[in-house]
Amino acid sequence: MITVGEREPMTLYAIAPTQFTSDGRSVDGVSMAANVERLAAAGIRKVLLTGAYGEFHSLSDTERLEILQRVRSTGACDSIMACAASLSAEATARLALNMLERGADYAMVAPPLACETADRDVLRHFEYLAKTVGRQLVVYNNPVFGHDLEPRVLAEVMAMDGYVGVKQGTRDTARLLGSVEAIRGIGRSVRIYIASDLSATLTLAAPVDGLTSTNAWVFPDAMQGLVAAASNSDLGEMQRLHRALAPYRRALARIGQPAGVKAAMQIRGYEGTLAVRAPYAPCPADEVHRLRDALAECDTALGASTNRLEVSR
Numbered sequence: 209m210i211t212v213g214e215r216e217p218m219t220l221y222a223i224a225p226t227q228f229t230s231d232g233r234s235v236d237g238v239s240m241a242a243n244v245e246r247l248a249a250a251g252i253r254k255v256l257l258t259g260a261y262g263e264f265h266s267l268s269d270t271e272r273l274e275i276l277q278r279v280r281s282t283g284a285c286d287s288i289m290a291c292a293a294s295l296s297a298e299a300t301a302r303l304a305l306n307m308l309e310r311g312a313d314y315a316m317v318a319p320p321l322a323c324e325t326a327d328r329d330v331l332r333h334f335e336y337l338a339k340t341v342g343r344q345l346v347v348y349n350n351p352v353f354g355h356d357l358e359p360r361v362l363a364e365v366m367a368m369d370g371y372v373g374v375k376q377g378t379r380d381t382a383r384l385l386g387s388v389e390a391i392r393g394i395g396r397s398v399r400i401y402i403a404s405d406l407s408a409t410l411t412l413a414a415p416v417d418g419l420t421s422t423n424a425w426v427f428p429d430a431m432q433g434l435v436a437a438a439s440n441s442d443l444g445e446m447q448r449l450h451r452a453l454a455p456y457r458r459a460l461a462r463i464g465q466p467a468g469v470k471a472a473m474q475i476r477g478y479e480g481t482l483a484v485r486a487p488y489a490p491c492p493a494d495e496v497h498r499l500r501d502a503l504a505e506c507d508t509a510l511g512a513s514t515n516r517l518e519v520s521r
Contacts, residue, residue, distance in 0.1 A: 219254065222247055228485065245284045248284035254285065257275055257276055280311035289314040301336065314372065316375065318347070334368060345372065347365055376416075402416055402419050405424070406423065423456070
């Protein structure tokens with residue numbers, strides 16, 4: 209075991225895949241609420257809603273608020289972050305305010321979507337949100353949105369009143385480390401969350417505050433263990449967990465997201481369906497069988513004590 213000193217305990221947010229009825233036409237808030245309660249029993253009581261992969265684009269504001277209210281009504285969450293990212297700044301601000309008023313602790317926003325912008329335009333977008341919403345805003349930086357925000361730009365945004373955190377999803381490690389350094393230099397308390405759980409063995413070594421994890425639903429103990437190991441600077445345990453999850457990573461690379469994690473949740477016995485919304489396709493039956501084998505292989509590598517949600521038979 210390589211241990212180089214303790215850090216402040218890190219935070220883990222479970223990113224909730226949106227559950228739909230079998231035809232995909234309606235959200236299944238009842239199943240999402242039941243799944244949140246189940247995850248809380250496994251020790252994870254912080255969730256991020258309506259922000260998993262590309263399906264948030266297909267959700268109406270009404271659906272997003274329905275999910276939020278259903279999950280909040282369970283009483284199972286210590287903290288809820290809800291994604292308000294929309295095509296316009298005005299729509300984003302309106303949804304963020306509604307979410308904060310209806311029980312979200314934080315509203316997650318993104319750079320301008322589907323438009324060509326310069327840095328000054330991006331800053332103007334975030335300034336509008338800061339002035340209009342004014343509180344509890346978390347920025348999601350993800351290159352899939354068409355922007356991979358420069359460290360300087362992220363630091364400028366984090367210096368604005370109303371912003372309290374960033375979910376950093378850049379795939380450029382140098383840019384990630386640069387953004388952490390730039391944000392830490394602004395003199396304000398800002399939470400920095402790593403966005404990708406399956407590559408977090410490297411990125412959690414940076415001076416960050418936590419992790420957002422879709423796969424906490426599938427491997428709750430392993431993801432809690434990863435965050436705890438990072439908090440304790442226990443590189444050996446982080447590497448062990450990373451190696452143990454290799455079969456699952458390979459399976460997801462074949463299946464893709466969000467279909468992959470929904471299929472894994474079905475195997476684990478969660479409520480809901482395999483339904484995804486276009487342009488995605490649900491996980492094929494043969495891949496579900498292969499995924500089941502991958503989960504079993506991971507569980508063996510992790511050890512029975514590291515995964516309380518057993519594979520359903």
